[in-house]
Amino acid sequence: MNYEEVLTNAKKNIGPNCKVCPVCNGLGCGNLMPGPGSKAPGNGAHDNYTAWRKIRLNMDTIGSPDPIDTSVELFGRKLAFPLLTAPIGSIRLQFNPSDDVADFNEKCMAACETRGILHAYGNGLEQRIWDEAILSGRRHGNTGIPVFNPDTPENIEKLMDLYHNDLPAAMCMVLDSAGLPHLRKLNGKGGTKTIGELRRLKAYSKVPMIFKGIMTAEGARKAVDAGADAIIVSNHGGRVVPETPGTADVLPEIVDAVKGETKILVDGGIRYGSDIFKALAMGADACLICRPVLIAYYGGGQEGIELYLDRIRAELSDAMYMCGARKIPDITNRMIRRM
Numbered sequence: 524m525n526y527e528e529v530l531t532n533a534k535k536n537i538g539p540n541c542k543v544c545p546v547c548n549g550l551g552c553g554n555l556m557p558g559p560g561s562k563a564p565g566n567g568a569h570d571n572y573t574a575w576r577k578i579r580l581n582m583d584t585i586g587s588p589d590p591i592d593t594s595v596e597l598f599g600r601k602l603a604f605p606l607l608t609a610p611i612g613s614i615r616l617q618f619n620p621s622d623d624v625a626d627f628n629e630k631c632m633a634a635c636e637t638r639g640i641l642h643a644y645g646n647g648l649e650q651r652i653w654d655e656a657i658l659s660g661r662r663h664g665n666t667g668i669p670v671f672n673p674d675t676p677e678n679i680e681k682l683m684d685l686y687h688n689d690l691p692a693a694m695c696m697v698l699d700s701a702g703l704p705h706l707r708k709l710n711g712k713g714g715t716k717t718i719g720e721l722r723r724l725k726a727y728s729k730v731p732m733i734f735k736g737i738m739t740a741e742g743a744r745k746a747v748d749a750g751a752d753a754i755i756v757s758n759h760g761g762r763v764v765p766e767t768p769g770t771a772d773v774l775p776e777i778v779d780a781v782k783g784e785t786k787i788l789v790d791g792g793i794r795y796g797s798d799i800f801k802a803l804a805m806g807a808d809a810c811l812i813c814r815p816v817l818i819a820y821y822g823g824g825q826e827g828i829e830l831y832l833d834r835i836r837a838e839l840s841d842a843m844y845m846c847g848a849r850k851i852p853d854i855t856n857r858m859i860r861r862m
């Protein structure tokens with residue numbers, strides 16, 4: 524199989540909600556929710572994508588002929604390159620009623636194991652998904668990172684306890700899911716969280732604690748005050764509130780505010796290895812990609828995801844080669860330009 528075949532297969536399998544556009548830039552799906560779109564008016568995913576396009580690479584090919592090394596250390600692991608596949612809670616609700624996110628998580632963890640990276644996963648409010656993901660983690664080199672929806676500290680601690688014998692590289696809470704109406708309706712506890720509640724979770728976790736859904740320097744500061752080992756700069760792909768800036772637009776002020784105090788990850792519209800290069804040049808430690816990984820899954824399961832990851836890693840490696848970086852720490856802000 525090649526990546527073009529993956530896209531052709533995905534068109535047949537993914538169902539009517541996703542058009543498998545030549546570039547996954549949020550234009551084809553607009554505000555289609557359920558589906559892969561963004562909250563009305565539906566420009567969030569596209570704004571994320573566009574924000575990365577405003578940044579360009581400064582090419583410089585006078586330098587060392589040394590080979591490229593894309594590896595990084597994150598959460599005590601050596602990753603082959605600085606990427607995580609991003610969490611998706613429910614594909615049954617968003618794509619086809621017969622689909623199961625447990626299978627997506629299994630295939631992602633398997634692909635991440637062979638490609639040397641990590642998969643962050645959600646559960647779509649189905650308790651069994653955590654149990655199945657723990658088993659997938661056991662089968663696939665413990666490559667999974669659970670991403671819990673907002674809930675009471677008591678309930679999150681119960682979920683953390685499930686991992687007693689299978690500690691993941693890190694655990695995460697997706698704070699911006701406070702914007703999902705079905706979560707708030709569920710038990711009234713799915714809304715915004717206080718610094719005190721986050722501090723309690725950080726203290727309870729036996730592994731690094733990540734807070735996902737940070738979009739301001741002030742939010743990043745609060746997450747650091749709560750003890751975040753890492754934050755994910757993310758607007759949930761435009762799905763929780765309309766009219767936020769693109770994540771690439773806010774990344775610099777967040778880096779200025781908390782770089783060195785916590786790891787900084789970013790997602791939203793990252794579609795090429797060169798986008799990862801840009802994020803690292805801006806001060807991020809790693810990136811996440813969501814929608815195109817799902818398309819790759821529908822187009823070829825584990826193999827489809829592996830082909831997609833190979834492509835992204837090769838693009839990152841090319842960008843490094845052409846801008847004079849041989850190792851990830853060589854990448855600096857001087858290698859990019861804001862247009």
Ligand SMILES: Cc1cc2nc3c(=O)[nH]c(=O)nc-3n(C[C@H](O)[C@H](O)[C@H](O)COP(=O)(O)O)c2cc1C
Nearest residue numbers: 609610611612617645697759760791792812813814
């Ligand atoms: C269909 C769909 C479901 C998602 N479900 C979750 C989820 O359960 N938990 C979560 O933290 N993020 C969820 N996200 C957000 C993604 O993890 C990611 O933050 C966002 O899509 C931006 O990345 P992208 O532009 O590469 O898609 C979901 C996104 C999509 C499109």
